[in-house]
Amino acid sequence: MDLQAFFKNEGIPLYTALPFEVCKVINxxxxxxxxxxxxxxxxxxxxxxxxxxxxxxSLYARSKDYHLYAKELWGKLSALLSEAFPEHHFCSFVDHSPINEVHACGLGGLGVIGDNGLLITKDYGSFIFLGEVLSDLEYTAFGLPEPALHIEGCLHCGKCRQACPCHFEDCASGISQKKGTLTPEEQELFFKTDLIWGCDHCQLVCPLNKNAQKTAIPFFYEERINTLTAEGLDAMSKEEFEKRAFAWRGRAVPQRNLALWAERAERNAPTINPEKETTS
Ligand code: SF4
Ligand code: SF4
Incomplete structure (x- = not known):
């Protein structure tokens, strides 16, 4: 089994394996x-x-849902691992993991841990998703370079905190994904994202993201939506909608967010004084 060749072929540039005992179990x-x-x-x-x-x-939500890609990747990777190690067990995770993924990737030397809580890689910045496979194998069996096993931090320049609408007390990206009615305070924070879904401010200002390279994974270039409109959302079939990263809280949440922006635009639109409009 040549795992490095597998990852290279998939356009995945950074990977490592760690002993499980150094990871932080969070679930x-x-x-x-x-x-x-x-x-x-x-x-x-x-x-x-x-x-x-x-x-x-948000930039992460413009392609189809990355979980679809992760599922496809896992199908191939699990076949490779099961063939090489038929006696062993493997479980894959993306986002919802038993361990702290950022901490583990930091220990593995895949990047530094930013003050915004994100893993920041040298070539791709923090515009990355993290994935992992737990196994009952020894980490050395994967035949990968030894992990760093120490964590490095970012530049601590403070730009992400300054740019954050919530000053890291909360996260407006999470607010944009909440179900139900947003309170007036939540709405103000939501508007500060300048988006209808997610928030990119702490990533966009980070100097370590300045020269981020574009991904080599074709999936992220397919069927992209940069701007979602109310009409576009309504026209999406159930199947189309469910393929999007902004679908996981249901259609009502992006619909509400679009409506909030529309109401705000209407409130802020200049009013026309009919008397002034009258021509003599
Ligand atoms: S995503 Fe936005 S709201 Fe959340 S921490 Fe970053 S800047 Fe703050
Ligand atoms: S903006 Fe500065 S403090 Fe924030 S993560 Fe980037 S380097 Fe670190």
């Missing part, structure tokens, strides 16, 4: 349900950056 229940006797973790990054085109969606 013991999930670990118990999946692989309680985990001995190692295989980690990799999925760069998603394709440029900074104008739009009203």
């Amino acid at each position: 013991p229940r999930l670990l118990e349900r999946t692989l309680p006797d985990a001995r190692s973790v295989l980690l990799f990054i999925l760069p998603y950056y394709t440029g900074r085109d104008e739009g009203n969606l």
Whole structure:
């Protein structure tokens, strides 16, 4: 099994394997349900950056939902691992993981940990998704270079905190994804994202993201939506909608967000004084 050749072929530039005991378990229940006797973790990054085109969606949410790509990738990777190690067990995770993914990737030397809480890689910045596979194999069995096993921090320049609408007390990206009615305070923070879904401010100002390279993974260039409109959203079939990263809270949430921006634009539109408009 040549894992490095597999990742290269998939356009995945950074990966490592760690002994499980150095990872921070943050969801013991999930670990118990999946692989309680985990001995190692295989980690990799999925760069998603394709440029900074104008739009009203967070950059991560403009391609189809990255979970679809992760699922496809896992199908291939699990076949490879099961063939090479038929006696062993493997479980894959993206986002919802038993371990702290950012901490593990930092320990693995895949990047530095930013003051904004994100992993920042040298070539792809923080415009990445993290993925991992837990296994009951020794980490050395994957045949990958040794992990760094120490964590490095970012430049601590403070730009991300200054740019954050919530000054890191909360996250407006999360607010944009909340169900139901937003309070007036939440609405103000939501408007400060300048988007209808997510928030990119802390990433866009980070000097370590300045020269981020574009991804080599074709999936992130397919069927992109930079700007979502109410009409575009209404016209999407159920299947089309469910393929998008902004679908996971249901259609009502992006609909509400679009309506909030529309109401705000109407409120702020200059009013026309009919008397002044009258010509003599
Ligand atoms: S995503 Fe936006 S709101 Fe959230 S921490 Fe970053 S700048 Fe702040
Ligand atoms: S903006 Fe500065 S402080 Fe924030 S993550 Fe980037 S380098 Fe670190």
